[in-house]
Amino acid sequence: MTSLLIEQILNGLQLGVMLFLMAAGLTLVFGVMGLINLAHGSLFMVGAFAAAFVANQTGSYLLALIASACAAALAGVLVELVVIRRLYQRDHLDQVLATFALILIFSEGTRMVFGSFPLYLNIPEILSGPISLPFGIEYSLFRLVLIAIGLIIAFGLYLLITRTRIGIQIQAGESDREMISALGVNISFLYTLVFAMGAGLAGLAGALVGTLQSVEVGMGEPVLITAFVVIVVGGIGSIQGALVGAILIGLVQTLGAYLLPIWSTALFGSQDVGSILSSMIIYILMALVLLIRPKGLMGGAT
């Protein structure tokens, strides 16, 4: 029981860091450019397909991961230059509609190229199989590596934003757009860069999650919507909020799916109530956060 519980906690952490990779890009793009981007899930999908394609051609998982981040970043730059750039000055409705249109174009485009059948990415040999942890727990090495990658990227992002020139410019862009461009920072280059960075992270997440599940059209949107829950819970525009929200949602989702049916069976003799509740639990958590702190856990005071 305890070892199963620890395993579920690790699974929750793993889901959490993957959600963070998605939410970080969304929240940065919103914070800096004020843009709500529904097509972020498409970039996640682009990354997964690029990885599956490269892994298939070369057999190298490392190359596949690099390709996922690069392809998604490239798609991000392209989309930013052609469409997104026109949306910064528009209202949220236009942004939602245009990026929804992009989802349709990306999804059908991918279906045209790769077909409707799911592709699979294999876990590389050295990372496959379980690893023995203390307390006699056997846990998937690959998932453990995912947690490590996620945490390293989170730390890297933190350093990038607080310690580098670009990071300071991003922070400045979040608080005062006009001032920073008046100070001679090339704001449109900064925007493209931020967008590409978020896209790259989403693409990488797509490849990593696609390895655990499958690579198919439409895989991005459920993750995108969960990432929105993360952002609402954590507080919009803040990287720390995204991290806290992502880990919290990852844990609640995974532990809820594990514990609620068990409790429900103990209480009512059937797991139905538990499974229904577990499918809704992160949204219930979001509702609670909205009731108590409408700006999110790490958001500004209301």
Next chain:
Amino acid sequence: MMSERNLTLVVWLTLMVFAVVANMIGEAYWVTLATRAAIFALAGVGLNLALGNGGMISFGHAAYFGIGGYVVGILATHAQNYMPIYDGWVLIAGTQQMLITWPLAIIIGGLAALLVGSLCLRTDGAYFIMITLAFGQMFYYFAISWSAYGGEDGMSIYVRGGFPGLNTLAPLPFFLLSFALLTLGLLVVRTLNKSPFGLALNAVRFSPARVETVGISSKRLKLIAFVISGMITALAGALFADLNRYVSPAMFSWTISGEIMIFVILGGVARLIGPVLGAIVFVALEETLGGLSEFWHIYLGILLLVIVLFAKGGIAGVLIKKKGATNV
């Protein structure tokens, strides 16, 4: 170029004449297409009240569409197997009588909209969009995990619900019922728009602070509009269930929310007839492009992108001479 009033009449008449003529020349499939357009239009009329008049960008209206459908599906399932829904101190049996299923769909859709709306209206802007989208997804997962009512498979309705004095199984009477409800929905929204409530609601969109200053609670106005909006969309969902004689969690999926939004945008936001025009064009595109290519959504995406970037008023905006008017 014509006035908005004339455009409204022309579009409304065209839809009805199309269905009646199609029925006369024996093209039952075209009647069904017109019914589909009328039902989508009604869903759009519902969303337009929240989105166009209330300025609330709800990306979760599939929730109410799905709820309407599930109310019909659940009642029909119980009517089909003669198992009462509840047999405690009162007996609640299933039914396929539209005069009962419609009001129930409206009430339950309205309650859900009240719940979601009162939470979502604690925030605004981008938050509002994300939260409506997220709650919509919650209903989707709820439907999937509700194994008592089909789970992922949904429910089949063996025979379409009945309406006193009409043969709803024939295409034209069912079209006329859907069309009558669409007309009623349009009249409700038109009356609301002209009422003090509608005027205040439109004012909230432009300047909430001023509305608050004269002593009107903008949040309460928006919540009422949101609930009515959910009710209308739920009624459309109920009709959609009877049209297809099948309901499934797909009715709750986020793509449906997106499509309902497309009806409104394609036609023209905050125009009375906008969603009707949008739904007709959508069904026509689905039929023609969908026949040419299985990837027709890519063209829909491009069209939507072009409209958003270059033709903000939608089709109605292009057809109507005067710009700037927001209601009839």
